[in-house]
Amino acid sequence: MVDQTGTVSLSADNLTLQHGKTTIIESLNLTLPLGKVTAIVGPNGCGKSTLLNGLSRIHHPIGGTVLLNGKDIHKYPSKEVARKLALLPQDTISPDGINVEELIRFGRHPHQSTMKQWKMSDQEAIDYALNAADLNGLKDRLLNTLSGGQRQRAWIAMSIAQETPLLLLDEPTSALDLGHQIEVFELIKELSEEGKTIAMVVHDLPSACRYADHIVAMKDGKIVTQGCPKKIMTKELVLALYGIECDLIPDPMTGSPILINIKRVKSL
Amino acid sequence: MINKTLSPDGYLRLSLGSYSYLIEKNAIARNLFLSGLLILACIASLGIGTLTLTPWSVIQAVFGLGDSMNQFVVQELRLQRLLAGLYTGAAFSLAGCLMQTLARNRLATPGIIGIDNAAMAFAVSSVVSTTISMAPSAMALIGAATATALAFGLSGSSGTRGYRFIIAGIGVGAIAGAITQLMLSQVAIDVANAAYPWTVGSLSARSSLMVSVLGVGLLICLISCLLLTHVFGLLPFSDAVVIGFGSSMKRLRLIALILSVVLTGLAVSVAGPVGLVALIGPEIARFFARYRGIPLISSALAGGLIMVIADLLGRTVLSPIEIPVGIVTSIVGGPYLIWILVRQRSTHSL
Numbered sequence: 001m002v003d004q005t006g007t008v009s010l011s012a013d014n015l016t017l018q019h020g021k022t023t024i025i026e027s028l029n030l031t032l033p034l035g036k037v038t039a040i041v042g043p044n045g046c047g048k049s050t051l052l053n054g055l056s057r058i059h060h061p062i063g064g065t066v067l068l069n070g071k072d073i074h075k076y077p078s079k080e081v082a083r084k085l086a087l088l089p090q091d092t093i094s095p096d097g098i099n100v101e102e103l104i105r106f107g108r109h110p111h112q113s114t115m116k117q118w119k120m121s122d123q124e125a126i127d128y129a130l131n132a133a134d135l136n137g138l139k140d141r142l143l144n145t146l147s148g149g150q151r152q153r154a155w156i157a158m159s160i161a162q163e164t165p166l167l168l169l170d171e172p173t174s175a176l177d178l179g180h181q182i183e184v185f186e187l188i189k190e191l192s193e194e195g196k197t198i199a200m201v202v203h204d205l206p207s208a209c210r211y212a213d214h215i216v217a218m219k220d221g222k223i224v225t226q227g228c229p230k231k232i233m234t235k236e237l238v239l240a241l242y243g244i245e246c247d248l249i250p251d252p253m254t255g256s257p258i259l260i261n262i263k264r265v266k267s268l
Numbered sequence: 269m270i271n272k273t274l275s276p277d278g279y280l281r282l283s284l285g286s287y288s289y290l291i292e293k294n295a296i297a298r299n300l301f302l303s304g305l306l307i308l309a310c311i312a313s314l315g316i317g318t319l320t321l322t323p324w325s326v327i328q329a330v331f332g333l334g335d336s337m338n339q340f341v342v343q344e345l346r347l348q349r350l351l352a353g354l355y356t357g358a359a360f361s362l363a364g365c366l367m368q369t370l371a372r373n374r375l376a377t378p379g380i381i382g383i384d385n386a387a388m389a390f391a392v393s394s395v396v397s398t399t400i401s402m403a404p405s406a407m408a409l410i411g412a413a414t415a416t417a418l419a420f421g422l423s424g425s426s427g428t429r430g431y432r433f434i435i436a437g438i439g440v441g442a443i444a445g446a447i448t449q450l451m452l453s454q455v456a457i458d459v460a461n462a463a464y465p466w467t468v469g470s471l472s473a474r475s476s477l478m479v480s481v482l483g484v485g486l487l488i489c490l491i492s493c494l495l496l497t498h499v500f501g502l503l504p505f506s507d508a509v510v511i512g513f514g515s516s517m518k519r520l521r522l523i524a525l526i527l528s529v530v531l532t533g534l535a536v537s538v539a540g541p542v543g544l545v546a547l548i549g550p551e552i553a554r555f556f557a558r559y560r561g562i563p564l565i566s567s568a569l570a571g572g573l574i575m576v577i578a579d580l581l582g583r584t585v586l587s588p589i590e591i592p593v594g595i596v597t598s599i600v601g602g603p604y605l606i607w608i609l610v611r612q613r614s615t616h617s618l
Contacts, residue, residue, distance in 0.1 A: 058508050082514030089508035093372075096504075105276060106501070109513040114498050117290040118281050120274060162513075 008084050008165040009034060010055060010073075010197065014064035017047070017054045024050045025221040027064065032166075032214075037192045038199040039212035039229075043242055047221040048201040049090065049170050055199065056087040056168050082110030085166040086159035090174065094143055100154045101139040104129050107161030125161045133157035133187060149180025156187060167191065169200040173207070185211040209233055209256040217241055233257040239265070290498075295566065298556040302569035309576045310354070314346050316584055352474040352538055353575040353593065355482045359535035360542060361549025361571020362489065362564060366528040368550055369503050369562050370521055374608065376434050377546035378412075378532040382441020384541035386415030387533055388466055389444040389451075391540070395463040396455045404466060405478045405537035412533030415440050416525065469542035469594020471579050482534045486568075489527050493564040500524065500562050542594040544601025545571050545578075551608070 011031035017024050024047045032038050032055075040048045053059035055066055057073045066073040073081060086107070094103060107129065108122045130136050133153045143151060152172060159167055172188065173181040181204070189211055192198050202208040208215060209229035216226040219241055225232050230250075238246055238259065246262040275281035280296065282289045314330070315321040319341055321329070328334035329342035364377040378384055390411025391404040415437070422436035448467060452460045465472065493500070499520060502510045510517040535542070549571030553563040575593060578600070582591040 053508070056512065058511050077514070078511070078516065079514030082512060087508065087512040089506060089512070091506045091508060093504065093506050095501075101277070106505075106513070109502065109515070112498070114495055115287045115289065117498055118275060118279075118283075118288045123274070123276065126276075 007034070008069055008197070009067070010085065010166055010199075011067045012051070012055060012064065013067055015051075015054055015061050015066060016063035017050050017059055018062045019050065023062075023221065025054065028221070028223060030216065030223065030226075032197055032199050034197050035192065035195050036197065036213040037188060037211060038197075038214040038216060039202045039208035040199065040216045040218060041202055041205060041208050041241070042218035042224075046218045046241075048218055050221075051218070052087075052168055052170050052199065052201050053089075056085060057081060058087065058089075079110050082162065082164075084164050085168065086162040086164040088155055088159050088167070088169045088172060090170045092155050096144075097142060099140055099142050100135055100146070100157075101126065101130070103143055103154055104135075104139075104157045104161045107158035110162060125163050129157040129160035132160050132191070147180065148176050149183045152176060152180070152184050153187060156184065156191075160191065165196060167196050167198045169198070171201050171203060174203060181207060205233075205238070206256070206258055209258075210251070210254060229256060294557065295563065298553075298563070298566050299569060301556070302553075302566055302573060306354075306569055306573045306576065309573055309580070310350060313350050313353075313576050313580045314342050316580060317341075317346065318588075348476055348479060349471050349474070349579070350576065351483065352471050352479045353579045354572040355479060355486050356471075356535040356539040356542060357545055357549065357571040357573070357575025358568040359482060359486050359489075359531040359571070360545040361553075361574070362486075362493070362568040363528040363531035363535070364546025364571075365550035365553065365562065365564055365567035366524045366531075367546070369500070370524050370528070371433055372504065373431075373434060374551070375547075376437075377544075377550075378528060379541060379543065379546050380441070381415070381419055381434060381437030382439070382444060383412045383415045383419075383437070383529065383532045384536055385441040385444040385448070386418075387411040387536035388541045389448045390414070391466045391536065392448050392451055392463045395466065396451050396459050405475065405481075408466075408537035409530070409533035411444070412529050412536065415444065416529045420525075465592070466540045468592045469540040469597070470592035471539055471575075472590065472592070474538050478534075478538045482538050485530060485534045489531055490565065490568060492523075492527060496523065497562070497564065500564070503562065540594060542575065543598035544605060545574050545597050547608075548597075548601050548604055549574055551604075 009031065012028050015028045016026050028051065040051060042048050050059060054061055057066065060074070068076060068081065068084060104126050108125060111122065130139055133156055135153060135157055138146065138150060143154060146154065156172065169188070173184050176184065185207060188198060188200065212229060214226065215229045215232055217224045217232065217237060224240060225237060233248060235246055235248055238244060243265050244262055245265055246259045248257045249260055250256065251258050275290065278293050279290045280293055282291065311323050311326050315323060315326040321338055321342070325334055325338050326342060329338040332339060367376050367378055367381065368374050387408040388411070390407040394404040394407040418440045419433055419437035423433040452463060499515060502513065502515055503520060503524065507517045510520070550567040552570040553566035556566060557563040574597065578596040579593045582593050582596040585591065
């Protein structure tokens with residue numbers, strides 16, 4: 001196995017990103033903590049997904065740089081980046097009639113070329129990914145016959161097979177019910193415990209607090225605050241981000257903050 | 269549990285030193301099967317006509333053996349036409365499969381996107397006009413490229429994905445078709461007659477030079493497809509996934525688009541716009557493919573098969589009257605197109 005422990009750093013230096021002529025993110029600085037799960041939270045349209053796309057070189061910056069191990073990510077050959085950083089976008093269209101193992105096999109693409117299509121390490125990485133995502137029993141199933149949670153696990157397994165120290169996920173649980181959300185979050189947590197540095201865009205605040213080591217709270221393209229969920233999560237922050245009033249209590253089991261007594265503030 | 273086998277399920281791994289190349293076992297089986305059918309169809313096509321030959325004498329004649337009269341009939345009279353049909357069918361069908369994959373839509377074949385029509389319009393303009401000195405074949409290629417560029421430009425930011433590309437293409441094709449009709453209606457009847465084969469899709473007016481050019485072009489495109497199968501596998505994914513794998517989606521699409529346009533232009537330059545081969549060929553290939561990957565080589569074989577059979581039917585059914593091959597494929601292909609449209613609701617799209 002390739003060493004996947006958090007030795008590859010990813011950071012944004014004075015990053016400015018635009019959609020067309022609209023500036024989404026301006027002069028943003030961020031460093032992902034190594035070997036930890038970072039959750040990017042914030043209201044719709046705050047630039048979370050744009051930031052993730054910027055960090056994963058899908059979106060070209062208009063100013064500033066994304067640094068991969070201290071070097072501009074756009075200065076690397078794209079395939080070399082793909083061996084260090086895996087991205088799971090929201091829009092995951094797949095070829096029709098493909099099964100789980102075939103999907104995971106695509107994750108090996110950055111390690112292959114036209115004349116080097118299959119090595120022993122490819123199969124090893126796929127077997128490892130199948131095990132890690134607990135998909136051994138499902139590997140021959142067609143992707144479109146799986147439940148939402150299983151399908152999302154298959155996509156994550158594809159990123160695992162990519163064998164990258166960095167993994168970025170854009171709303172990995174957005175279309176999933178509670179049970180399937182937990183399934184995916186626990187997998188993400190396990191991956192970080194094995195040493196991967198993970199960043200994910202998450203909508204659900206309590207889940208973000210529960211499963212992330214580090215929270216980045218964004219609004220209007222800027223980072224409002226960041227840090228350990230237990231420390232930074234306050235009712236003032238929730239009000240500032242989402243315009244709702246609530247009380248926060250610690251989860252009796254895990255101690256992570258839970259939102260209760262939620263009320264919408266009538267006029268802002 | 270580590271599986272120590274050195275090739276993934278369902279694949280054959282060819283290797284030399286540190287180099288390795290994967291071939292899908294299902295692809296070998298289906299391509300052998302289609303090749304077998306194709307050889308049978310070719311033998312039938314070479315043997316059947318005003319002088320009917322036995323399969324054995326056809327095979328002898330192809331290799332320059334046996335009766336000299338048979339050799340003359342097969343090699344001088346029929347082989348050129350067979351190759352023209354084989355090449356154009358394969359080219360149309362391969363172009364169709366590439367375009368469908370590119371646009372993620374099974375209806376997005378060069379014929380429907382108007383590339384055929386534009387190639388035809390340019391070819392006809394060269395036949396009917398005295399001011400254009402370029403050969404109709406070359407004009408067909410230019411027409412194909414122009415139509416694609418127009419459809420692409422008109423589709424705006426959505427590129428080859430989505431309906432804008434297809435609708436823009438249908439518009440371009442309709443205009444090209446109207447211009448062709450206008451040109452034909454404005455010239456003397458014998459000039460219009462000379463231009464007519466370009467408008468229906470026929471193998472009787474092929475130029476032997478263009479058949480050879482198409483053959484070489486087709487061979488180059490097929491080899492490119494074999495080498496690119498590995499990366500073309502990424503085409504069905506979204507842009508972000510492909511970039512995430514470190515490949516350039518733009519470059520991938522551009523290559524597929526160029527291959528598709530060149531193949532269509534060359535095929536039109538030999539046989540004119542032959543209806544619906546580009547639609548049915550890939551469909552047959554997918555029927556045999558285990559999962560809906562991108563069966564490029566099978567599409568080419570199936571397209572060749574359709575053309576050879578369609579031409580054989582066109583020559584023999586109402587003999588001695590000859591039905592142009594494009595009309596045969598349209599008669600058979602039309603109902604098939606409707607069937608796909610009706611059926612598509614229940615199955616997933618490409």
